[in-house]
Amino acid sequence: MDFDVTVVGAGVVGLAVAEALSKVFGRVLVIDKEEGFGRGVSSRNSEVIHAGIYYLQGSLKARLCVSGRELLYGFCERHRVPHRRCGKLIVATCAEEIAELDRLEANARACGVTDLERLTWAQVRAMEPNVRAREALYSPSTGIVSAHGLMRKLFARAKKAGTLFSFETEAVAVETEASGSRLTVRYRDGRQEAVTTGLLINAAGLFSDRVAGFMGLPPETAALHWWKGEYAALDLPAGHLTTLVYPVPEPANQGLGTHATLGLDGTVRLGPNALYLPDKEEDYRVDPSHLADFHRAASRYLKGIAPSILRPDMAGIRPKRQKPNDPAADFLIHSDPLKGHVHLIGIESPGLTASLAIAREVCALIGG
The missing domain is CATH 3.50.50.60 (FAD/NAD(P)-binding domain)
Incomplete structure (x- = not known):
């Protein structure tokens, strides 16, 4: 052997x-x-250390995310891998989305995520003045890592x-x-x-x-089914955001929505979108025409972003076990x-x- x-x-x-x-x-x-x-x-990818909020109770994703999060933080601390517990806001920008926050909060607790905080619009504004929200969930155990x-x-x-x-x-x-x-x-x-x-x-x-x-x-x-996710970079001044900001998840289980993530250097990135690739073409180009979609999605929850400050960044491909509209x-x-x-x-x-x-x-x- x-x-x-x-x-x-x-x-x-x-x-x-x-x-x-x-x-x-x-x-x-x-x-x-x-x-x-x-x-x-x-x-x-977004280089996010997820808390375990979204996944079906009892699933491998839920169990391994919750346990893996703590293993990963411990490994990074012991071996000096660059990372930061920056936290995350999941925002409801209208009354209709508040029920989704309720669902996410209940699901997260069922999966063992016990540190979520419910924030009012005033608390969100105090934490992140440049974020629009009616209400939000705050996840202090979400972070970022150098992949x-x-x-x-x-x-x-x-x-x-x-x-x-x-x-x-x-x-x-x-x-x-x-x-x-x-x-x-x-x-x-x-x-x-x-x-x-x-x-x-x-x-x-x-x-x-x-x-x-x-x-x-x-x-x-x-x-397997391939899904492409494009990202856009945002040219924002330092300190414009200090936490990750996510909308409520997309319908039909396509993704977590166009969110704003931070790099360890403080840069801000929007994405990813979710583009189904039925022919499995390994194409990592970012289509500049999609910048308008990124701007429209992010403007619902971020203040002070003009279309001119967005530029194509990078793209990744996710190996999913689902086609469009599948569970x-x-x-x-x-x-x-x-x-x-x-x-x-x-x-x-x-x-x-x-x-x-x-x-x-x-x-x-x-x-x-």
């Missing part, structure tokens, strides 16, 4: 899994088809523990053997090679459905003990927040 464990995918979840397993297994391999770690979903800083630390710790990383290496076939799996990989120059591994972890992000197919998981179980879908964490396979599919938001908890879940599934 060449390796005890092989992880396909070196995003934040794959790195967290590798870092956790490197404490238990002596021969751990991580492969990724990109030139380095964290080049996909993990590097193109790249987190991934750099996980990579360094896994590598120091002996994990081998092979980049520009793509999984192309899997055969199950009596003692594990034979994984065929293809390098950037076209060469192919087979390696044997006792355990195989599929953490391939946008391509986890494809890898699952190689590993024998039925297509209907592993099906909200959960993470899929599927274990096949007989084959020694674990699949992590549909790990979209709150995947960054939940990454360390997902790694613990994988360790528990394989007895590590």
